[in-house]
Amino acid sequence: MIELADISKNFGKVQALHKVSLKVHNSSIHGIIGENGAGKSTLMKILTGFISKSGGDFFFHSESIDLHSPKDARKIGIGMLYQEPLDFPQLSVLDNFMVGTADFSPVNQRAALSRLCTNFGFNLNPESKVEELTVGERQQLELMRLIRDGAKILILDEPTSGISEKQQELLFGALRRLRNDGVAILLVSHKLEEIELLCDEVTVLRHGKMAGYQKRPFDREEMLHTMFDTLPVSQPPAVKHIAGDPLLNFHKVTSHVGRSGLNSVSTTIRSGEVVGLAGVDGSGQSVFLRSAFGLLQPESGRISGCREVTTRAFIPADRLTEGLIPGLTIREHHILSKKSGPIITSKSGLEKTRDAIKTYSIRGTSETEVENLSGGNLQRLLLSLIPADIQLILMESPTRGLDVQSAAWTWKHLHARLKAEGAIIFASPDFEEIMEQSTRILVFYNGSITLDTPTKATNYQQLSRAVTGEDNQQQ
Amino acid sequence: MKSLIFLFQSLVILCFLMFSLSSSFGAESTYPFGLLMVGPANDHGWSQAHFEAGQEMEKVLPGTKMIYIDKVNPADRPGITVPMLVDDLVSKGAKLIIGNSDDMKDGMREAAMTHPDIKFIHISGDDVVTGKAGVNLSNLMGRMEYGKMMAGFTAAMSSKTGKIGYLGPLINAETRRLTAAAYLGARYAWTKIRKKDAADLKFKVSWIGFWFNIPGVTSDPTLVTNSFINSGYDVIISGIDTTEALVVAGQKRKEGKNVWAIPYDYVGACTTAPKACLGVPYFNWIPGYTQMIGNAMSGKWKQEFLWLDPDWKSINNMKTSSVGFKAGDSLGEKVKEGLADFQASLADGSLNLFTGPLNFQDGTVFLKDKITATDDQIWNLPQLLEGMEGASK
């Protein structure tokens, strides 16, 4: 039905996709699996016309075509179900169903909606507002809209994150049905379980390249193996700290922020620990970190421990827009991060900034505005901004975008400055990093901690199973 | 930043160059005078009456030249004050400055102090009487009471419902005096000519807050007139500088309502809606200006408080009469005759409407029986009169 041949995509110097080829056939479900940053979302944006490819060919029924906008993709029957449904929360279900149809007739459309609902066993009230629906229901609505629009190729991005088991069953039922009706389906997922349940074939992406391809029956180990890096089966942590007094205590903390929120999370972080948070993006790690820093207030439960902001530091994943203040210079960031006199002279913070630039080898001058720094430099700047007396360091993706040396350097620094009474909590999509750097691992799945283990006591296989939801019996 | 400063400097230099190239404007006249008007020069009202009189001066008094600024009020010209404008006019050679609004009282007084060599005429003020003015400041006003009496007379003669609305500007001695005069004229027509009961005559004043509409600051005169007419008032007498009352009355007539309006201030005011216009009491500033400017030109200036009468022989003579009443097209013949008689009795002094018994609005006695009011009592009328509706203060 559709075929991608050697599709590449560059964002400036970054190559997000490198010669990816795959075919999606009628009446089949094709899975795409890969860790964060593997290039899945870029691939889908190309398929739906949101962005244009930099190289390669796109065939539809063996005919080479170009997609310039979502309109083009829609025309040839490509429909996509986004992870965050691209719908209109304030409008009614029926309105959402009708946006963009040529046939604007509420009576017909209402009938079409209820027919589709019955067909697939969904239960939606056309009058209720979409914002009152669950994510699962919003997906159902979108799915029916795509079918009504005659989508021949359906793309689904992480369709099961944040939806209930029952709705998942409904969704899978619908997808199987659609496959039987001749629709080609492309399913993007983290979850091996889903792939195994649904897919006829699967392509594994890694670092923007094709890492593997399998047909039914799948080989699990092989799939995991191609998804993540080939790792030594079990590597001892590079550092050894002795866990000391409790530093931070989470008691049944519940929050509804984010995709999965936090689901009655209880844990205690002790001084001397380096805690790695593993899990699929959006499983609760970022909410956990933000709650720990005090940016988010839990809806119920209690977080206790060192309260003062000055004794903890947070480095978010989106370094520039969440962690720094674009428009301010490196020096200004240093002045802000440290208590100083009310008046800023041309010398204020200068020495400290120069020191930091030197020690952390930041490529820039003290007057460089932070938005002009590259990813690695941003991270080093953020590290340099952490005051010396800090107790708790919270980080998201501490080495994302860094080359091997910078990453190693970063960790050396972090461990070096971690005093006996301090702790580091970091979330990372990279198992390697977690296994190497942490003393303790918390695995998040759908807002809950599903695995809490000393790094020594676990291995790579157990982790990948826990992360993909295979192993829910732990804890 | 340097570039900005550089740009600014070059602009300044450029301006200087252009300045030297440009020829000086205007032929020198021997006696330029300045006119500060509170409203627009083409308002069909108070300011236009002044503007046209000023223009006339250039013919009547050869050698004079008018320099004028209109819309002199803080809403139209934010941040600009009367003394500033006087400075400007003086720098343009003005030897005498006329300020045409009561609102300019403080500014005129201050300007007169800063420019002792320049003569000032403040219209409708009374600084000369109260002794607050320097010798170079005179006051000028016309006895509009007569005009307003005729307006009130005409209104009461024409009204079918016996309800007369008065669109008032702001409340002060002047406006109280004029509304009271209009009421007295109306009551006279109603009781003496039409022989009806004084209690059946409704005379209501609604104040908008200023001499003309300033959106958001004053009440909207269009709205006020509309609500008058919607409540059954069929003649609206305007006391404000602009013609909204007449415009609305014209509109309502087109809708088939039998209503009229009497505008104010300017001889040509009726042209806005001739069919709805019963007539207009107006000021003619030519005699006053001629006298004061003429004296100043010939060195005979003396501080004066001029309150000029109409020329009773011919009140519409633009050379001699300071106050006039121009009958409108829609004025009936009968009313016209009555008006002529009324005017005649005012002229020969046989009728003085400010004669007791008259009570104030709050019931206290203003004038006892057969007593006529002094000029001072009329000028400084402290309240509206009994029988009038509307706020006095």
Place this chain on the structure above:
Amino acid sequence: MSIILQMRRIVMISVLALSAVSLLLMLLGISPLTIGITLAKGSIFSWLKFNHVLSVWIPLLLCSCGLLFTFRAGLWNIGVEGQVICGAIGATLVLRLDNTGLPPAALLSLALFSSFLAGGLWGASAGLLKTRGGVNEIFGGLGLNFVAQGAVLWLILGPWKRAGMASMSGTDLFPRELWMWVPQGWRVAPAAIVLVIIIFLLTSLILNASQFGLKIKAAGFNPQASRLFGIRPNLICFMAMIIGGGLAGLAGGVQVSCVYHRLIPSISSGYGYLALLVVMLAGYKVAPVPIICLLFACLAAGSIQLPITLQVDSSLSGVIQGALVLSGLLVYGLQQGKRRGH
């Protein structure tokens, strides 16, 4: 940004705006050159006229300084007009006090202080509406403008009206000794000039060279991230609103004590709105503000000459101001679009 780019920007904006206005004038058969000469003559070619320019410049610069604070904090403070009015009310309140026994100079300083306080409170209430009430500061500010306008009308027509009058002309004049001192041949109080220069210097010091200014900037640029630096963005915004309102209030105080010597309904003279245009044209930067204020003040003061000598309506100067700001936005937009395109 490089000087050359900035230079090019200024040239582009002025050429665009001036050519648009010139074209309009030529279509109407008016010579743009004559207009330019008249405006220049009416503003900078005589000491007295320059005094008038200054009397516009002072309150305009005060309002603009206040706006610099709020814009830095990422807020659209549209309520400047109301803050000016409240400042004027605050000053009048003090200047109307009888028998205080205070020397006039002390009373005047007190009046200015009270105007700062009143304006600041008004600004704070817009800030409170935003942080506590969830009312967007644009609509809150706009609403408060009208409320302040209502309050001043009520005061002038009600408790503070002149004896026997209900007029929009304003309250009674203050006693002569409560007018700010003006030397012979001047029309603006030197004290006000000194005050505004000090305020401007303080503003640029605080915004460009102080810990507090840096915090405002951080909270304005990225409120979320500023929390990581221990800044409470809501508190900072609130303080910026107070300072912004206070400075605008001070402008009202100056209007009352130096220009009108009484409270009038249109005491704010539209400076609040004009100041917004000034700061927008300045690209929200501190340094160009006094120069643009001067330019706008020249246009405003010079515009009186248009009807006197050319019988052209004064509103032309407003057209020039508006055209400058709009072409400024257009040029910024084009340049940003280009940069994005690269």
Place this chain on the structure above:
Amino acid sequence: MEVSIPSLIAAILVMAAPLVLAALGETLTEKAGVVNLSLDGTILLGAMSGFLVASESQSALLGFIAAASTGASVGAVLAVIGVRLGQSQVAVGFALTFLCRDLAYFLGNPYARQQGPQLETLPIPILSNIPFLGEAFFSHSIVVYVSLLAIPGCYYFLYHTRQGLILRSVGENPDGCWARGINPLKVQVLYTVIGGGMVGLAGAAFSLAVKPGWGHPQGCEGIGWIALALVIFGGWNPVRVAAGAYFFGMLQLLGIYFQDYFTTIPPQIFQVAPFPLMIFALILINLGHKSRNKKLTGWIELFSGRPPKWLGKTYKPA
């Protein structure tokens, strides 16, 4: 003053007619996610151009067309700088407000206080003879009828047509529209221009019917800000927005009647009243959204609405 109810209703309808047109135009624009802050200036410019063209051509119709196109052009300027070039819509709208106002005074100066054409009233045959209702509703100029018809028209367009649905969705989530093959920028530009046109019409409604004539001041100054406030007050719902306009018209009129009863309160205060009311409404709306009290929320939902999600933000397609 004794009040005759039908004539009071008639007066409110007339006074509010331009306000209704302007507020509905702004509702359309804002529903598409664009804030056009320039209303106050656009109304004046529309009033001026309408009056000027009408008195030159002696045709009120041409005047209305001129005013609408003037308003549409102002909308187009906002659309180019504020939507296409991505500058702050508030800043552009604000600059436009003052540019348009002064341009109107400047260009219109030669026509100030001149005689110009006025719309005649067109009592609707038969209907206008109905007692009470006839005087109140069916004896007006065409402007009033248009404003009355515009309310259901606007409502129908927004909630019962395909284009209306697209318009609303763009204001909610332009990305979603882009994914459905709709170009949100085009839609935003279109409705900024159309909304501007309606605001221009409101201007002509003033200068050719409600407050006939042109001058400085025209008398319609400040109405633009009120229209902007009404859009919020009415919760972006055309019917409630229009109701707000009539409420405001009533307050204005009552201010004049109240002058007699509350002599201590200047009538001008009543003109200011809608603003504190608006702020109060906004606070209530906010509290309502925060509160978990279902009863309170439900009650507030009755007379409040939420702004379109993308209101005032610039959409940049990926």
